[in-house]
Amino acid sequence: MNMTDLARTPKQIGSLIRRTRKNLGWSQTQLGEKAGLRQETVSLIETGKPATKLETLLAILAALNLEFRIARRSKGQASDIEELF
Amino acid sequence: MNMTDLARTPKQIGSLIRRTRKNLGWSQTQLGEKAGLRQETVSLIETGKPATKLETLLAILAALNLEFRIARRSKGQASDIEELF
DNA sequence: TTATTTTATGCGCTATATCTAATATTGACA
DNA sequence: TGTCAATATTAGATATAGCGCATAAAATAA
Structure with missing residues (x-):
């Protein structure tokens, strides 16, 4: 994965989780x-x-050694640098 | 806010949302x-x-012009750079 | 193919998120 | 101090997440 992977939608989040899990060779x-969740x-x-609970998502991210970051919306990586407000 | 703000827990996420909202001067x-949510x-x-629904959180982030990013866990910003898997 | 693992889907159940609506509390400001 | 806006809290109703358990479907291996 990239330094920080954009995950704007539940589907993108799910894909990223699956990709990371498979990279670790886990079922x-x-x-x-x-x-602490069921298969x-x-x-x-x-x-x-889309209606997954936040705590559930956080549990999965923690198990995968991942974490959230929140950033200003941007079409590309570039605008990450701007300070808009 | 920083380029990407770490938001490891629901409380941190909530604080970040509040801070951003106030910066915009919104109630x-x-x-x-x-x-599309109630006050x-x-x-x-x-x-x-902690049990907020993901879609609800995403709706709020979108309204604030924010988005998710998922990154490898790190104690500091530095390990953002590493590529561990 | 067949066997085995992995992933997806089904039902009933309990817990709870968010809703509508009202209200209490807090905060800001004249 | 008082007034009003902003935020927090309550009560009841509806919808659904994740559970246990079972199983179907799909992927992988032999």
């Missing part, structure tokens, strides 16, 4: 165990369920 | 209108409710 069940729940989130 | 009601819901999220 959904293994990830679920580490995150089915991991499946739904990777598929891009 | 919770105004933000709620733009995000009370905005209040709960800014307070750091």
Whole structure:
């Protein structure tokens, strides 16, 4: 993954989670165990369920050694540098 | 806010949302209108409710012109640069 | 192919997020 | 100090997340 991966939608978030999990060679069940979730729940989130609970998502990210960052919206990486407000 | 603000917990996320909203000079009601949510819901999220739904959070971030990024966990900004997997 | 693992989907259940609506509390400012 | 806007809180209703458990479907390996 990139330094920070843009994940604007639940589907993008799910894809990123799946990609990271596979890079680690883990199954959904293994990830679920580490995150305290069921395999089915991991499946739904990777598929891009929009109504996932924040705490559930955070548990998965933590298990994958990932974290949130929040940034100003930008079409490209460049505007990351601007300070708009 | 910084280029990308770390928001590891619901409380941190809520604080960041509140700070951004105030910088824009918006009330919770105004933000709620733009995000399709009620003032009370905005209040709960800014307070750091952990079980907020992802779609709700995304609606608020979008209204504030913010977005997610997902990054590898790091104690400081530095490890952002590493490519671990 | 067949066997095995992995992922997706189904039902019933409990917990809870957000809603509508009202109200209490807090904060800002004259 | 008082008035008004902003925020927090409450109560009831609706929708749905994630659970347990089971199983189907899909992918992978032998």
